[in-house]
Amino acid sequence: MPADLAVIGLGHLGLPLAQAAVAAGVQTVGYDTDPRACTELSAGRTPVEGSLSASDVRRMLSGGFRPTTNPAELGRVRTAVICAPTPLGADRTLDLTAVGDAARALAARLRPHTTVLLESAVPPGTTENYLLPLLEEGSGLRAGRDFHLACSPSRLDPGNRTHVYANTPKVIGGLTPACTESAAAFYGRLTDKVVRARGPREAEMTKVLETNFRHVNIALVNEMAVLCHDLGVDLWDVIRCAETKPFGFQPFRPGPGVGGHGTPVDPGYLPYRSRTPGHPLRMVSLAQEINDRMPQYVIQRCATLLNEHGKSVRGARVLLLGVTYKPDLADQESSPAREIASRLMDMGAQIGYHDPHVLDWRVRELPVPRADSLYEAASSADLTVLLQHHRTYDLQGLAVKAQLLLDTRGATPAGAAHRL
Structure with missing residues (x-):
């Protein structure tokens, strides 16, 4: 038909x-x-x-x-x-x-x-x-x-x-x-x-600009997150204040990495012969480098928090909350959760996870134990790491139950958890 x-x-x-x-x-x-x-x-x-x-x-x-x-x-x-x-x-x-x-x-x-x-x-x-x-x-x-x-x-x-x-x-x-x-x-x-x-090139380049705009600005705020933590400044409060400016500013928020299907594109490197000479976008390359470093920064923060509480990463029970790339979706495309879990496993940590949208999760083809009871798992874990803020998570209650809580999304109430 x-x-x-x-x-x-x-x-x-x-x-x-x-x-x-x-x-x-x-x-x-x-x-x-x-x-x-x-x-x-x-x-x-x-x-x-x-x-x-x-x-x-x-x-x-x-x-x-x-x-x-x-x-x-x-x-x-x-x-x-x-x-x-x-x-x-x-x-x-x-x-x-x-x-x-x-x-x-x-x-x-x-x-x-x-x-x-x-x-x-x-x-x-x-x-x-x-x-x-x-x-x-x-x-x-x-x-x-x-x-x-x-x-x-x-x-x-x-x-x-x-x-x-x-x-x-x-x-x-x-x-x-x-x-x-x-x-x-x-x-x-x-x-x-x-x-x-x-024409077609202008339409194609529009997508390049839109995607790279997102990545460059996320990279900026990710760098700000590291700087503010080192200086003892509350970045989340800084963003709250900055977004009141009615012009010249658009709020972006840091996180453990950049996931999703909108990958950054550098038109200086084309996968086919083109009449257009390659001009690499240095800003895009730098943004990608910064964003790629965020999973390692999360690992560093995890190790520091455990150490401050007299524990080592090796043998520590770490619970990862939210392994998808976006809240309230099951899609795991390019989510930083898998790299973070893999690095923690290399350091000897015992990894578990909870995600209401993902019933089975594997890292390096190995199944990761899924927590059935979120509060029980958080109370027994040495460290709980919020990687994705799903709406079903009661973060106030979670902050009370968890021994240690690292919030990489700035979603918990101020003072309730350690923020990125």
Whole structure:
């Protein structure tokens, strides 16, 4: 059965897009090469932690959503959106393998007048220098003449109940003005506002700026956290005061590390040949270096606290609270919890964890004991470390029960715990 839209890649980007499209009455097919993902979705279950709920998936299915592993479905749609994952590779560049695979699968079945959109996080130039050649060579069609091509980077914020797909503006950069307008016509059905960029590179660079803005500012406040601790200054009170300034300041808060799917991108290092000379972003590299140091700083604080109370890390019982990258979600993508647990284990600590959203947690392929009773576990642990502040945690009560509590999120009442 033909559909209006094919979402290619049913992960953190693709599923919310498909949900928004189905809710808007767009006949949608979801394509993924992973049979497990399609099987789970067809059964009304979500295959991705921290994404849609089972009830969300069931509503999509009742609205006509069809998950499939059959690439033939890609040749029967008016619009195809590539939402393939682009994880960081060993060289810290984005891995475009999945984007390339998606492009080849689509190109073999691409029909004239189709609108092809790229939502995956990619370096500037990817739409024109990497995606376009794959689509043209595989289809025999010409972008901008026979089919429309545009980039509209995802702005997904999982768990955000205020800014959802419908009220978050979509930035669109088309290969030609006609490509931009075709993309705008599609996204105009899903969101209240579309913002037209001058072209694909400007749209791609918008994502780079937004993501790096977050990382650079988190790095700044992480450095401030270390400095303020050394000086005996309450950083959390400093932030509270600073955010009253009505201009020129946006509050960011420190933490044990930076998780999530929005990885920092340095366009000076491109995973393909580009006409653009590489100009590394020194600020981004430094921010990444600072943020990467935060798990080790947490370990240092843990060791110091234990030592001050006459205990050694070796043999200490340490309870980690919240192992996801974001509060109130099950998603563990790039969460610093695993590195912190691993380092503590290397130092001889006995690690346990509690997380209402994660029932099974492994570090180095080894299961970590899960605490059934939070208060009992905290009272018996030599040190409890809050890594993620889930709403279900009663931090006032926890501070009373725990022998030692290190709060890396500044969520406990002032004076109730040791803060980062």
